[in-house]
Amino acid sequence: MTRAPVAVSPVQSLADALRLTREHRIRHLPVVHQGELVGIVSDRDIRLAMPSPLTEPDPGRADFLQSTPIAGIMSRNVITVGPSDAVEDAAKLMQRHHIGSLPVVDAHGALLGILTETDVLHAFVELLGPAGASSRLEIVLPDRAGQLARAMRIIGEERGVNVCSLMVPPGGPADRRVAIVHVGTIDPREVIAALEGAGFQVGWPSLERDLRAGGLA
Amino acid sequence: MTVPSALIWDPAVARYQFRPDHPFNPRRLELSVSLMESLGLINDTTARVVAPRMATEAELLAVHSREYVDAVRRFSAGGGTDDAPRYGLGTDDTPVFPGMHEVTSLVAGATLRAAELVMSGEVKRAFSICGGLHHAHRGRGSGFCVYSDLAAAIAWVRREHGGRVLYLDYDAHHGDGVQGIFYDDPEVMTLSLHESGRYLFPGTGFVDELGEGEGYGYSLNVPLEPFTEDDSWLAIHAKLLPEVMEAFRPDVILVQNGCDGHALDPLTHLRASTRLYEETIRLVCELADTHCNGRVIATGGGGYAVWEVVPRAWTLIWGGLSGQPVPDRIPHDWLNRWQGEAPVLLPERVRDDPAAHKPVPRREEIEATNRRTLESLRRQALPLIRGWDLGW
Numbered sequence: 001m002t003r004a005p006v007a008v009s010p011v012q013s014l015a016d017a018l019r020l021t022r023e024h025r026i027r028h029l030p031v032v033h034q035g036e037l038v039g040i041v042s043d044r045d046i047r048l049a050m051p052s053p054l055t056e057p058d059p060g061r062a063d064f065l066q067s068t069p070i071a072g073i074m075s076r077n078v079i080t081v082g083p084s085d086a087v088e089d090a091a092k093l094m095q096r097h098h099i100g101s102l103p104v105v106d107a108h109g110a111l112l113g114i115l116t117e118t119d120v121l122h123a124f125v126e127l128l129g130p131a132g133a134s135s136r137l138e139i140v141l142p143d144r145a146g147q148l149a150r151a152m153r154i155i156g157e158e159r160g161v162n163v164c165s166l167m168v169p170p171g172g173p174a175d176r177r178v179a180i181v182h183v184g185t186i187d188p189r190e191v192i193a194a195l196e197g198a199g200f201q202v203g204w205p206s207l208e209r210d211l212r213a214g215g216l217a
Numbered sequence: 218m219t220v221p222s223a224l225i226w227d228p229a230v231a232r233y234q235f236r237p238d239h240p241f242n243p244r245r246l247e248l249s250v251s252l253m254e255s256l257g258l259i260n261d262t263t264a265r266v267v268a269p270r271m272a273t274e275a276e277l278l279a280v281h282s283r284e285y286v287d288a289v290r291r292f293s294a295g296g297g298t299d300d301a302p303r304y305g306l307g308t309d310d311t312p313v314f315p316g317m318h319e320v321t322s323l324v325a326g327a328t329l330r331a332a333e334l335v336m337s338g339e340v341k342r343a344f345s346i347c348g349g350l351h352h353a354h355r356g357r358g359s360g361f362c363v364y365s366d367l368a369a370a371i372a373w374v375r376r377e378h379g380g381r382v383l384y385l386d387y388d389a390h391h392g393d394g395v396q397g398i399f400y401d402d403p404e405v406m407t408l409s410l411h412e413s414g415r416y417l418f419p420g421t422g423f424v425d426e427l428g429e430g431e432g433y434g435y436s437l438n439v440p441l442e443p444f445t446e447d448d449s450w451l452a453i454h455a456k457l458l459p460e461v462m463e464a465f466r467p468d469v470i471l472v473q474n475g476c477d478g479h480a481l482d483p484l485t486h487l488r489a490s491t492r493l494y495e496e497t498i499r500l501v502c503e504l505a506d507t508h509c510n511g512r513v514i515a516t517g518g519g520g521y522a523v524w525e526v527v528p529r530a531w532t533l534i535w536g537g538l539s540g541q542p543v544p545d546r547i548p549h550d551w552l553n554r555w556q557g558e559a560p561v562l563l564p565e566r567v568r569d570d571p572a573a574h575k576p577v578p579r580r581e582e583i584e585a586t587n588r589r590t591l592e593s594l595r596r597q598a599l600p601l602i603r604g605w606d607l608g609w
Contacts, residue, residue: 130420131420133352133360133393134419136415136416136417161309184308185418186310186352186361186484187240187309187310187484205412205486
């Protein structure tokens with residue numbers, strides 16, 4: 001999240017709000033009154049409230065922006081999150097309610113920060129980011145207790161190779177999972193042979209593209 | 218037309234070996250040099266062998282931390298190795314071995330010797346066949362690499378001669394060590410073409426790794442799709458390299474000639490043939506003649522199809538560097554000398570037969586992805602090179 005984000009008060013004008021979104025290149029302004037979050041206004045709210053420059057070539061446009069208070073157009077039922085909520089829960093809220101940002105408030109409703117789509121995207125990129133010098137393998141795991149542990153033991157204990165990162169995305173066929181594993185070696189051939197020897201199907205570079213899996217045969 | 222050239226070689230560099238069964242097998246050096254000899258590509262005048270020297274400690278410290286060099290010395294002398302993993306050593310990839318400091322200093326010295334010969338004008342091109350340890354970082358080893366001969370040579374050129382160095386890396390793995398050491402340096406441009414780090418070690422080398430600070434725009438990466446073949450690779454190279462040369466105007470080129478992108482290499486998924494190596498080095502030398510007085514410092518690098526690929530690929534590199542046509546037929550004396558030891562049937566021709574290449578089924582998709590990668594890099598990076606839009 002962004003701490004101490006740019007915020008406005010409900011009595012400020014639309015002109016102020018528009019100026020702030022442009023100056024700071026932001027799309028969402030939390031509205032704070034007496035230390036408490038009371039609403040949120042987006043650049044889209046502002047543009048929708050403005051008289052269309054197409055239908056009314058408008059001398060009164062500047063006046064309108066100056067004289068309309070933010071309180072008149074802001075959304076009042078703001079969906080918020082707390083500072084220790086999980087980022088995946090926040091992302092789900094944004095997806096379910098089709099919103100681009102979530103103000104972060106403390107137990108008393110005071111504004112602490114704002115979480116935007118960009119922040120969530122950054123977290124995602126970080127999560128999938130480089131795992132350290134490693135080779136990427138895909139391992140097909142029968143969806144039963146102990147299979148992942150068995151595969152990891154082969155890599156780590158039997159072959160003595162470090163597992164730098166591990167992801168087992170949900171979904172796919174019911175009876176199996178695919179683990180995406182980064183192993184800390186330039187030469188994963190022996191790791192692959194050991195896994196295959198133990199009955200695991202392994203993809204390198206990936207199952208879909210792998211010669212041995214028939215993808216390119 | 219022959220070009221004054223030096224091959225930096227001494228059988229002593231073959232002591233850079235981690236274990237008898239380690240994939241980074243120095244046998245390939247001996248096989249390569251003997252194939253060059255057998256084909257008559259080495260003589261006492263224009264294409265001669267020059268012995269390496271040891272890198273000095275100061276030359277190593279120009280690109281490595283004192284702490285790292287001290288640690289390597291200690292492991293080399295048989296000292297305690299408990300902290301080896303902190304330095305990327307003592308792993309299956311890059312184990313500790315007695316004398317590793319000395320022999321890696323000799324490998325670094327070989328590439329330094331190549332740089333000296335080229336920069337003094339004694340030769341136009343030099344090939345440090347044992348060099349190319351592009352995964353070594355400032356403070357740690359990685360991926361078969363202990364000291365960075367490449368970075369040491371670049372730092373030497375910068376200190377002794379100034380000028381701009383273009384580092385080209387054709388190894389199938391990203392040249393992460395060299396890129397990292399010069400990431401903020403606008404006088405050293407690094408360009409690495411490799412199989413995408415999405416799948417292959419070391420997992421880096423994406424288009425958005427463009428450098429930092431003053432060096433922003435001076436690190437270039439072309440991550441190729443797995444199963445990329447000659448045509449797609451060469452088309453990208455032929456489009457990009459002239460533009461980079463034009464924009465950056467280097468004073469010398471240092472080129473790492475890893476040949477592990479060959480279809481027969483067991484450690485990668487690229488599908489190059491020997492044509493790739495012959496054509497890339499030809500274009501590099503041609504552009505060097507136009508832009509930097511022909512100065513090319515070359516090294517070896519990765520290459521794990523030790524018997525079938527490396528000797529042929531590096532013989533073609535040497536032929537290209539020294540301007541000597543390489544006969545296609547491999548002499549019987551060479552085949553007879555080595556076939557007994559070879560675990561595979563040795564090829565009888567230097568160049569792969571294009572008819573023997575099995576086309577990759579997803580070729581169109583792979584080529585389209587590679588084209589998008591190239592365009593994305595050109596769009597982002599070329600405008601960042603100072604003077605690019607001026608056309609000089």
